[in-house]
Amino acid sequence: MEYLEKKREKQRIKNIRKRKIKKFLTAFFFIIVFFLWGIYFLLQSDLLNLKKIEVQGNIILTTEEIIDTGQLFLNRNIFQYKLIDIEKNLLSHPFIKEVSLQRKLPNRIIVTVREREKYAIIPYMGSYIYIDQDKVVLQVSENYLAEDLILITGVEFQSFNLGDQVDISKEPLLDAAIELIEASKLVTIGELISEINIGQEDYIKLVTFDGIEVLIGNKTDMAYSVLALKEVLTNLYTRNIKSVIVDMRYKGQISIRNRENWEEN
Template structure:
């Protein structure tokens, strides 16, 4: 190929490359302009917020916590920030946030479940299975939850785990609640007291008192207790103390006789 032909071929290539680069940069400009237009226009303004999975919290509480406002462009919202806002609410364990273009935001939550109630200085602290403080009320609401008494608080904050002096005993109490649910006797139990260092006191709604060692196997103990309570109720015996502190031994004594001893 002659020198003139080579130069001509190079010029053609340069012109072709220039056209390609020009088209590319123009595409970028139009793309950026389009994004800017969408962000500034009313076409993608948030108009609808869907909330799913809520039981304890209302839709309004979740939306307020998310800090979402209609008539703001849906693309201007940071989904991670919304998720963090929603999960700051004590009852929310996990939140999933999605956009549904052009005008809808979808919030799906997984809530924490009230698991037990701890009386404290005239108030009632509701905790979940992870011992996270969900709610504090001045009144004992009519809910089928077990009271855990004898808890020594250092501090507590809504949305955080309870900070207490006897965490091992509280763990055992929570395991007893879980086992009582599994054996279907949770509705019989009114209170679990963990004030003593060497044993746990369980009280039924009928006033039967049960003494359990702090090193018990919760599952085995609740199965055994179910049999004992069934037998007592069948014979209409209530004013007794059931001592299950010693492995393999269950003693039942009249409360008055126990107190005399």
């Protein structure tokens, strides 16, 4: 008898456990269904429709240009947008260097961009190619726009495409020219420079707005050369001397000669 009673008790406990598990699974099932139904309701409702697009960090491009490039449209559910696709669209614009995107529930998307800046102009077959500091082509214009930018001449192109780095035959010389521009801006003589010519093999020719020509070795320390050049130009302008060629091709040597008497070595 005692054995039978223990067996019945075990069976009763077992049944109770089964009922509890069944109730738990039933409740869990209804919670999942309710949760999924709630998500479906939110996705179909206007609550999560895009109502506001905030654009930050833009200086050159307008907010409308960035929104159009990103292919963002109001009154569309924000979860129907794939942020990676928006980023890809935005990075296809030549002037956009970096992008950061955020969804802000219930109805906002924040777009933060870092723009590329025009750094120099390269004339090419009647057109003008605007590049940034990374040698990326930002714009191609048939007209020379009056901007405070230095012309880089003597460039031999292999190819160029908007949004891509230029492909040229003398890339180290272009790198040296960009380094020269950067150094000249740091020592505040960038506004004096009109043109940088990289058509030669061994040196770069710099031309000021006053017509002074400066020859700089392409393998020299540009920061040091520009500091020395600033002092030379200051002395020349103080003495009102302009029609000269300043030869800085050789380390530690600076010679100044009248253009009329110059014979290039």
